[in-house]
Amino acid sequence: MRFYIGNNGETLRSIVRMQNVKLDELIPLNPHAADPDAIISRWPVMLPPLPVTAGYQEPLTSSPRQTDYRNEWIPLTPLEKMEQTEYDVLIVGSGAGGGAVLSRLCQQWGANDKKIGIVEAGDLLLPTHFYNIPTYTLPRFRVYFDKVSRPVQQTYFRELIAFGGRTLAWQLVAPRMPLSETVDWPVPANELEFYFSLAERAMKVTPFYQEGSYYTTLLLNRLHDHAFPEAIPMPIAVDREPTVFGQLHSSPAFSSIAWFAEALNLRPYDLAVNSRAVQILTGQEKVSGVRVISTDKKSYEIKAKTVVLSTSTFENPRLLLASGIPGRAIGHYLTTHSLRGLTGYFDRQQFPEVLGALGILVPGTENRPYQVMIGGPPEEYNAYQQYLIKPLQEKLRVVAGAFGMVESRFENRVELDPFERDEYGVPVIRVHFSYSEKDHTVIRQMEQGVRQLFAAMQATTVEEEIGPLLEAIHDAGTCRMGIDPDTSVTDPYGEVHGVSGLYVADNSVIPSSGTANPTLTTVALSMRTADYIIKKLN
Template sequence: MVVRYKNNWIPTKTLEEMSGTTYDVLIVGSGPGGGAVLQRLCELWKNQGAKKIGILEMGDKLFHSHSLNIPTQNVNTARDVLLPDNSTVIGERLPQFSGARMIYALGGRSLFWNAATPRPIQSELNKWPIHRQELNVYYGMAEKLLHVTTDFAKGSSMQDRMLRRLHAGGILEAADMPLAFDMTPSRQGEVHSNPWYSSINALAAAQFDRPYDLAVNAYVSRVLTGNGTVSGVEVFSADKKKHTIRAKNVVVSASTLETPRLLLNSGIQGPAIGRYLTGHVSIIAIGTVSRRQFSDRLGNLAILKFETDESPYQIQILGPDQYFSYQQFEDKVLKDQLMVVYASFGRVESRPENRVYIDPSARDEFGVPLQQVQYSLSNSDRQTADKVAQGIRRSAAAMGVTLDESTLTLRPPGSDMHEACTCRMGEDPATSSTNRYGQIHGVQGLYVADNSVLPTLTAAGPVLSNTALAIRLADNIARQ
């Protein structure tokens, strides 16, 4: 006898049930941005029972937490087996963005991200259409939600010695890497079983504040508007049945590649929608160092060489071997030569010709036009890539690490999974898609809350900025 259980670790509703409700806020997408909007609204409206919040996820329920929290996984298996088995390489049909990979599931790519959470460089934030003091407040709120800490490698002799070597080598911007990792111990009945952050944490925090409606396998095909105001969405269920869900506010958090596709297929007007696609020039290099240089209390390695105005890139320095993060059940076997990984990301110019657009000749299973990407690196971007390679060499030399030069190759565009800016916020509708609160220019109640809304992408990964702007967006909706 085959028994099929409901996989019901989070309450869900059908689209039929949700179509009978008019929502105050309807969120499309459950990644970090959508999760942060949901969590903040449920916190603000904790005691306002009349408020109706809904969230739609295109994929199904997959994991109940970040992949590195699963007892059977470590960084190697999560990267090499679990991620390929549970993701879609959409770069296969995007030749100019060939490294692109999506995870269509509850939590999205936050189920697999490496959780590095540095703030963007201040000189770039000063150009954003938000006052620096206000941004500082929301970055603080995002860091609290994500449990950002710099203590992940605290007490590691390898961490301490390598940091000293980097500083002695003149790389003064190297420091303990900030990570979205909850280091609070479980005690007195309070459980902290999901230390690596994914937006499942935000969905859980929201659920314990107030009820909301969640539908999975819900394919939103169109945002519905009229007279300059949003009215809801058109959405398909897995059996291709179409539903209309009404909402006073719609927050789209479908991803940098999917959000402009949805807006353009909905007839939303805006010359900047889909433009300014930005990623990183990325190199992941490997080196080795003798274990005999360190004490028996080796520990792990989690260092970040922060971006500066002079060096527009960051380097995450991780190790040794797979022991940056590993399960308590594993025997920690360290060889004489320890592997050190340099995961580096360089800033790319934000240019309008780099864009996501609709290809009417290619349609998905629901008959909706797919997106296509136009993307290239400028001469300045290629110079930054050269600086990234030189920065890795300089860091390895300072640390006494023997670098494998054959690994110093540029990864295909999109491989970093940091793409951003296709619906960026700004004051001018000619060069931005949303206003300073993430609302689409000219459409009351229609918002964007994923990486696409970032005004620019620095060398820092986008999740912390996305989360900060999403919390701020929720506050703005609540004030309305």
């Protein structure tokens, strides 16, 4: 007979998945653990004997095996098993918002008896952020990203439907939203300050990524000396800790997968991928679960006391609308950042031979409704894994990207197509987005302001043509939080108006675009939502 000693937070059900045995075999062997979901930390668990396999040969077949374990680098739970469980919290989506909620729940709850489940529409794609993969440079990854992501209905927006979502591919820039841009948000300033700090610690955000880089230091000093005192080193979500005492820090660039890994060490949770949520189940103005469909088109109803939607700015409103959830503002107030890029050139003799990384952020202010990110060509001086084998350049090429605030307007929206449905039977979406005259005024300010930045940095030449006007992939607002149900989808804690226990936690709840990249704000607000859920369920 075999034995296994349970670790912190383990149950018979979690041991079933790790040891590849059946639950109905474990229960009679372990009468001291009658409840398969009870915590059995440090208890000896009796396992059934291994099957006798001597002389056995697997039949020859030309078809692949039904189960392929090569890509299961995280424990997965079959939907059949999840359908048999009622979850205290069911998270739909595994990107920045869903990962932040899971992380906070696991940290605060520890090894209690609450049940957490996660369903993800996409498959396992990468086990970490692409910067952590030695074979990828940014140009190589861009080619890959275009293959695995999908455009949103003839817009510049793109979605990455996979475990980890767009945190597998984001540029790691994580500034706080300036206070002047959040004064009308339904969240007190002191709470935002607290949760921004919490998010920065959780994501390992640092202003010292470029520390020691003379390239960054020299240009930053020039900006400070010429009317841009707000300029700061780029805040980057990178773990700078070295490997010490045998503790590996092998995935420095942040993705939400880091939180799923951490949570595995804190408590059990169930995760299913390739599980498309198609309907939110409700009754008596309260959520009761989610209906999901697997890739083989089987339907499962997963019961939950609390449901957290973290499926994206475009998928959240689609799911809410397709489920008949009422709300005038659902899908409306779609916003993002306008993006213009300008390139300048510097005399190489101004700088030492070893440059280092270039990363400077000029935040938005009350008088500057845009922020500017300044970096070298991303394939060369923003981040690189190997020493560059290139001749010394006569000129340095520097790119300044300006991200402008975009007005939150009701007419910018995501709506359901009344006729067309996808392969899962859910209506496809139609996106309506345009810039207002106020937005175009900001865009003109951006063009002038970026040229002033290059003058302050003493660029030798600046390209005459500014880059094309784009929408940054900073979409937000379609499930914005607020007080008034006519102009918002959720309350200040992310709970959907009129549906108890249904929450939204991702970019879509951000009330207005501001000027800062949204990921840090999404994580901060999602952790705040998780704390609120914990308070309600305790």
